[in-house]
Amino acid sequence: MVQPQMKKVPARTTCDQLFAACRSRPTFATRLEGPLEFSTGDSAGNLNGRTPESEELRGNVGPGYSALSSEDWLPLLRKVRVMKPRPSARAYFRHYLRAVSRSLLRLEPTNLRWRRVRRSITKSYLDQANRRANQWVKEKTELDNFYYNLEENNRADLSELVAAVTSESSKTIANYSSEIRNDAALRAQIAGSFANNPSRADSIAGYGRREGWYLFVRARKPRVVVETGVHDGVGACVILAALERNEEEGFGGRYFGTDINPRAGWLIPERHKKIATILYGDSIESLQDFDEKIDLFINDSDHSSEYESREYEVVQPKLGPDSVILGDNSHTSNSLRVFSQESGRAFIFWREKPEDHWYPGAGIGVSLSSLPAK
């Protein structure tokens, strides 16, 4: 049984015209396989014994048309099919081309086929990042220095790296890691300050790679920490939390930050002001005037390679004997690695993996006066 399928027929089409159309367009007959609606000229819409061939087809508009039953139009279509002409040379050629291209696809060279497979693999990764990026674009107001948490495995890798280069046990470093992660007061303080700042209202108190900075401060108990580039002060708060705990354990330390922005460090709570100093102005100039031995130096200000290299050169004579340098930009710049090679220091890089974020992550370049002997 042919399923009824409504087709519009141009108004005032006669059967002869219809047949003529079928002859000139071979596919037309196939497309007509459904009940034709056409006027019989009878307002009741009956054929009244007349054959479709004698009728004027008007399409399904206006009063006085009726849908022909299949008994009416099937003979007509049968006739149409019989009258279907041989396909033109052009149609044959098109059919031939299609067949050839289908066989070519089957014969697709292996490298092209694998290229297609590889494209679908990359797509699955990029689609996920794109989804996250689109969501971030819609929801966030951040323009730089994005805040997020670390992926759990990435955090564990970081702890192992810090344990390896500080000679602390994995367990001790893992404890430090849970310390910062579970510091509800610090998180609430940062989240509360963000919530009250319209330009950060949707930022989360996620420390990302700064958790690594915390681990180094806890493990090395530095007396002087310098961070160039304070920005809001999330890194400063994390470092100060570590210094506070060191102090409780009898290892006092001070924090110095540099920033060209006079509003930088607005997150730092008042209670830390006795151990925290921000040197406002150009970082290189502040470092040149700095006259204390630096145990832990974190580079996070101007991230051009030249500027980073100059910061390292300026601090080199001020570094303590077991100093550690952390480069925040070592995922894109080789300045800390080159500095380490030229000054006989060991260099290691850890790659950051943000959790549920489009940003691929930065990392921590670690430069040490020497690697601990095992």
Ligand SMILES: C[S@@+](CC[C@H](N)C(=O)[O-])C[C@H]1O[C@@H](n2cnc3c(N)ncnc32)[C@H](O)[C@@H]1O
């Ligand atoms: C990536 S942000 C620092 C992020 C911060 N360390 C944190 O933990 O969130 C870079 C900061 O460096 C500062 N900066 C850029 N160029 C500087 C320069 N020449 N001297 C000092 N600070 C600079 C910027 O004002 C900005 O606040």
